[in-house]
Amino acid sequence: MEKITATTYDTVDPYQWVTDVAHEAWKARDKEVWTNNIQDLITPDAVILDAGCGLxxxxxxxxTAKKIVMVEPDLRRFLHAxxxxxxxxxxxxxxxxxxHNDDFVQTNEYERLLKEIYSSPLKSEKVHLLNDVMQSKAISQYGNFDLIVCSHIFEHISLDVIQESIAAFYKFLKPNGSLAIFACKSPILYHFRDNKEFNHQHILITREEFFDICKNGHSAGLGIRYMPFDLFQTLLTNPFNPTLQETFGDEFKSESEFYQLPATPLFTIKQWEAYHSELYTHKTMQVGTYIEYPQIQARLYRPIKPxxxxxxxxxxxxxxxxxxxLKKMHLIDMVVVAKKMDDDYSNPI
Incomplete structure (x- = not known):
């Protein structure tokens, strides 16, 4: 009798089209948000700091800017950048x-390139790279900046580091310079833990657990903080505002350890935008439903549909x-563009 073998089939993921739509929407919104809020700030004579540049x-x-300074504390990410x-x-x-290929960064060729750039650091008049924290005083050697961009760093660091970073950004910027921060947001303050970036297998944790993760580094997991817009606005106005201690407990610092700041507001928000929701394809829900969209549809008096x-x-x-x-209530990401205030500004936001 002839041996019977199993036939394997390529199974089509019934939810793949949802993922594809979400991915295309993510790319479209990412481009729109950048164009709406950041693009006009990148002029040919601009000096820009990418604080926490990652990869x-x-x-x-x-x-297209005149000079770009990139700061990243993680050595491997710094070398990739x-x-x-x-x-x-x-x-x-x-x-x-x-x-940009995830498979390539697993190869021996990639490791060789990292070793080469480590032993022969990049030298350029246009781009300067520092393997340092984004509140380091060493950054000031590159002069004052027209624009500082900090993209999706604040949700992964504790309040004390955020406070010192905002203080540093105020000192690094030219008068009336711009600060653009991308961060996670929500109507209330809450925290997640994940095993790695972009995994989205979030586990809800307490603020204290989040702080412990921040202190212990990546070995403890990835902490993610979602912050209300109004709380974020308070931080930009005065990162050492005493009212923050009740919310953040032992994360709070009463004053900057490194920078002397004016008693007046540091930044005022000029514009901000909310973007991105998370897709949800659980078998108990209709295919094509996103976590927040039924609520958004209802609040806009639209038909509730996938x-x-x-x-x-x-x-x-x-x-x-x-x-x-609705902007404060819905969508999980925000970009906030703030202007540095003059020292003699005396009216609160």
Whole structure:
């Protein structure tokens, strides 16, 4: 009798189209948010600080500026960002494309490139890289900045580090300079733990557990803090406001350890935008439903139905941003653009 073998089939994920729509919407909104809030601040004579630059993903977007300073405390990420900068300087688009490939960063070739850039650090008049914390006084050697961008760092660090960072940003910026911060938000303060970035298998934790994770580093997991917009506004106005102690407990610092600050507000928010919701494809829910969208639809007096296209997502997010209350309640990310205030400014926000 002839041996019977099993036949394997490629199973199509019934929710894949939802993931595809979400991904396309994410890319579209990411581009819109940058164009709406940041692009006009990147002028040919601008000096820009990318505070907590990570893998250097923002560098191509900042490239038209006169000078770009990139700061990253994690050595491996710092070296990756250095490779990205080297690719842009040498116009090596082939390697730049590889650096965006998750499979490539697992190869021996990638490890060799990291060792090379470590032993022969990048030297450039246009791009300067520091393997340091973003509140370090060493950053000031590059002069005052027209724009500081801090992208999705604040949700992973404790309040004391946020306080010192805002104080440093105030000192680093030119008069009337701009500070652009991308961060997670929610109507209330709450915290998650995850095993790694972009995993989205979040476990709800207490503020104290979040603080412990921040102190113990990545080995303890990834802490994620969602912060209300109004609380974020308070931090930008006065990061050492005594009222913050009740909310943040032992994370709170009463004054800066490194910088002398004026008693007047440090920053005033000029514009901000909410964006991105999380897709949800659990088998008990209708395919195409996103976590917040039924609530948004109801509050906009629209039919409550599954989302079926990128256009629907963009339209809903646009409508949320037209209403200040909905903007604070819905969508999980925000970009906030603030202006540095003069020392003689005396009126509170």
């Amino acid at each position: 250097g993903r923002l560098l191509p977007r900042l490239w 250095s490779l990205v900068a080297k690719c842009l300087i040498n116009q090596d688009n082939e390697l730049l494309k590889k650096l 989302i079926e296209s990128v256009a629907e997502i963009l339209d809903l997010e646009y409508q949320v941003n037209q209403n200040e209350t």
